[in-house]
Amino acid sequence: MQNVLVYVEHKKGQTRKVTFELATQARELADKLGGKAHAIVLGAGAKALAEQLASYPLDAVHYSEDGDVDAYLADPTIAYVQAAVAAIGPSLVLVPNTMQGRDIGSRLAARLGAGYAADVTGFAVDGGALVVTMPKMGGATISQAKFNAADHGIAAVRPNAFGAAKGGSGATVLELSKVSGAYRITIENEVEEASGELGLEEAATVVAGGRGLGGPEAFTGILKDLADAFGGAVGASRAAADAGWVPYSLQIGQTGKTVSPNLYIGVAISGAIQHKVGMRSSGTIVAINKDGQAPIAEFCDLLVVGDAFAIVPELTKLVRAAKA
Amino acid sequence: MKIVVTVKLVPDTNAEKRIDPGTQRLIRTGVETVLNPYDEYALEAALALKEKLADGSTVTVLAMAPEATKETLRKALAMGADDAVFLTDAALAGTDTLGTADVLAHALKNIGFDLVICGGLSDDGSTGGVPGALAEFLAVPGITNARSLEIIDGRVHAQRETDNGYQVVSAALPVMLSVTMAVGEPRYASLKGIMGAKKKPIAPMALANIGAPGSAGAAGAKISLLSTAPPPVRGKAKVVEATDGLSGAQAVLDFLKERKLV
Ligand SMILES: Cc1cc2nc3c(=O)[nH]c(=O)nc-3n(C[C@H](O)[C@H](O)[C@H](O)COP(=O)(O)OP(=O)(O)OC[C@H]3O[C@@H](n4cnc5c(N)ncnc54)[C@H](O)[C@@H]3O)c2cc1C
Ligand SMILES: Nc1ncnc2c1ncn2[C@@H]1O[C@H](COP(=O)(O)O)[C@@H](O)[C@H]1O
Numbered sequence: 001m002q003n004v005l006v007y008v009e010h011k012k013g014q015t016r017k018v019t020f021e022l023a024t025q026a027r028e029l030a031d032k033l034g035g036k037a038h039a040i041v042l043g044a045g046a047k048a049l050a051e052q053l054a055s056y057p058l059d060a061v062h063y064s065e066d067g068d069v070d071a072y073l074a075d076p077t078i079a080y081v082q083a084a085v086a087a088i089g090p091s092l093v094l095v096p097n098t099m100q101g102r103d104i105g106s107r108l109a110a111r112l113g114a115g116y117a118a119d120v121t122g123f124a125v126d127g128g129a130l131v132v133t134m135p136k137m138g139g140a141t142i143s144q145a146k147f148n149a150a151d152h153g154i155a156a157v158r159p160n161a162f163g164a165a166k167g168g169s170g171a172t173v174l175e176l177s178k179v180s181g182a183y184r185i186t187i188e189n190e191v192e193e194a195s196g197e198l199g200l201e202e203a204a205t206v207v208a209g210g211r212g213l214g215g216p217e218a219f220t221g222i223l224k225d226l227a228d229a230f231g232g233a234v235g236a237s238r239a240a241a242d243a244g245w246v247p248y249s250l251q252i253g254q255t256g257k258t259v260s261p262n263l264y265i266g267v268a269i270s271g272a273i274q275h276k277v278g279m280r281s282s283g284t285i286v287a288i289n290k291d292g293q294a295p296i297a298e299f300c301d302l303l304v305v306g307d308a309f310a311i312v313p314e315l316t317k318l319v320r321a322a323k324a
Numbered sequence: 325m326k327i328v329v330t331v332k333l334v335p336d337t338n339a340e341k342r343i344d345p346g347t348q349r350l351i352r353t354g355v356e357t358v359l360n361p362y363d364e365y366a367l368e369a370a371l372a373l374k375e376k377l378a379d380g381s382t383v384t385v386l387a388m389a390p391e392a393t394k395e396t397l398r399k400a401l402a403m404g405a406d407d408a409v410f411l412t413d414a415a416l417a418g419t420d421t422l423g424t425a426d427v428l429a430h431a432l433k434n435i436g437f438d439l440v441i442c443g444g445l446s447d448d449g450s451t452g453g454v455p456g457a458l459a460e461f462l463a464v465p466g467i468t469n470a471r472s473l474e475i476i477d478g479r480v481h482a483q484r485e486t487d488n489g490y491q492v493v494s495a496a497l498p499v500m501l502s503v504t505m506a507v508g509e510p511r512y513a514s515l516k517g518i519m520g521a522k523k524k525p526i527a528p529m530a531l532a533n534i535g536a537p538g539s540a541g542a543a544g545a546k547i548s549l550l551s552t553a554p555p556p557v558r559g560k561a562k563v564v565e566a567t568d569g570l571s572g573a574q575a576v577l578d579f580l581k582e583r584k585l586v
Binding site for chain 2: 073074075098099100102103104105106107109110111113114115116117118119131135136137138139140141142143144145146147148149153156184185186187188189190191192193199200201230247248249254255256262263265273274280281284285286287288292297298299300301302303304305306307309310311312313314315317318319322323
């Protein structure tokens with residue numbers, strides 16, 4: 001394993017923080033492995049994004065705006081990444097540990113016969129071998145594992161696990177030549193439900209609400225305001241998603257998303273184990289709950305016992321004032 | 325149509341998982357084995373589809389797991405699966421994500437299928453990597469994270485969840501599909517179902533039956549586990565009783581300032 005390739009997830013050229021974290025990490029790993037750091041951006045908006053990525057410490061950014069990428073699910077994307085891997089040579093491929101990243105990473109691993117490590121939060125190079133750190137069992141254990149083969153490996157990297165820094169002498173931006181294939185899954189339509197400028201999994205601050213909020217209004221109102229004050233994202237417990245107050249894409253936990261923001265604020269969430277496994281590795285955990293005995297008391301850093309409807313709007317004002 | 329649901333058998337998801345400090349392994353004593361919760365949603369989607377098609381379609385469940393956990397599959401049969409295949413082999417210990425997908429693909433080719441339905445994520449491994457890799461090994465279209473599905477004229481039409489909404493996609497059968505929990509709450513097993521499940525077949529399968537894929541076991545693994553440890557401990561929480569909204573908010577702000585988070 002020498003060269004490192006970052007798969008860039010984006011929508012029409014809009015990407016997220018995790019992309020820059022991966023680019024920065026790719027540089028570090030490429031230096032340790034004695035190789036080059038590359039990135040690949042595919043689909044509508046790829047060219048502009050590739051140019052933006054050139055200010056990160058990468059050696060080359062490859063792009064294609066081929067319409068197939070947005071017309072068919074997964075297959076064209078994999079075909080392009082596979083072609084890039086073949087051209088770039090033996091490599092470690094970094095994908096974000098998001099719904100799309102996992103999909104691309106695991107399929108690519110199968111095609112390349114490469115090892116696949118999911119939810120990676122740390123890397124080390126030990127005598128030429130790449131060692132990864134991964135939380136398992138919903139964060140109840142932390143495992144270390146090693147890629148056995150020296151040629152290819154795929155790592156799905158947890159957002160917020162690494163820092164991002166611009167730098168380097170400017171990457172070369174290269175257009176990929178057309179890759180064709182018999183693609184089988186047609187994308188007929190795409191619908192946006194949540195105002196997803198910022199992905200829940202990538203947000204540095206998550207403000208999550210639970211059943212105690214009593215209805216959908218609080219999620220689009222006081223909770224959204226607080227999240228906005230931090231520049232963060234709104235999340236939810238399953239009870240709130242089941243009640244139909246928020247789409248399931250906002251659910252955190254065992255059957256939802258895993259988040260590890262620097263700051264997680266749980267509002268009117270009891271902290272059931274199935275919720276806990278989706279957020280326990282957050283940096284700082286603050287809970288606002290009217291019940292001082294709620295299970296979340298056992299794994300938060302600060303518990304404020306009181307009424308969410310009274311506290312949250314005041315907190316929004318204080319945060320805004322502090323940031324002004 | 326033949327529908328096969330892959331189900332993983334995992335330690336009870338409601339139990340707090342702890343590591344034995346001596347052996348560094350998960351403490352399994354007193355922890356029951358259950359169907360991976362996500363896979364109950366996959367099974368529900370399969371059963372609902374079978375009922376809707378009402379054309380003699382069947383639902384088979386397939387699990388790859390240690391011998392001792394076999395009876396856990398009865399629950400899937402009690403929920404309404406027609407039969408089960410239990411893939412077990414001493415040589416499977418140490419199989420990694422890619423190996424699991426490859427071995428399951430070999431088993432599925434042996435069983436035969438029109439539609440394979442997976443859960444989205446396993447509770448213990450949580451790699452979420454098996455479904456995508458499985459589609460590749462089966463060389464069929466893979467539709468992940470579906471929240472609803474329909475079969476029309478031999479094509480699967482599905483809504484699949486994305487980070488901020490959904491996509492409408494379609495592909496011709498045979499297909500591998502993984503679901504999210506939005507496909508609908510898994511049904512409870514009825515008393516009749518539980519009684520009937522005792523008579524339903526659980527067919528054993530070993531690696532020798534499926535061509536002994538080289539990806540099985542620790543020897544075939546592309547990734548090897550080096551160590552397992554408990555996560556870093558979080559200190560005891562600071563607790564503040566808010567007398568009113570502002571005092572509660574101030575307590576949060578002070579704390580965040582202390583930690584340089586605002
Ligand atoms: C197989 C399975 C999978 C699951 N997966 C998930 C998952 O992925 N994610 C998940 O979250 N859950 C999951 N659950 C559900 C989980 O067990 C809990 O039921 C759920 O997390 C509870 O949500 P909650 O905390 O919002 O609601 P509750 O447990 O009802 O808690 C509400 C809290 O709000 C507080 N409260 C009420 N009013 C106020 C107020 N005005 N101000 C302040 N506090 C207030 C209460 O004191 C209480 O602590 C799963 C369950 C199962 C069985
Ligand atoms: N050992 C197994 N036996 C049967 N199905 C499995 C097994 N491991 C994973 N799966 C399937 O793959 C899905 C995703 O699991 P994972 O990739 O481990 O998170 C699960 O929900 C199951 O449907």
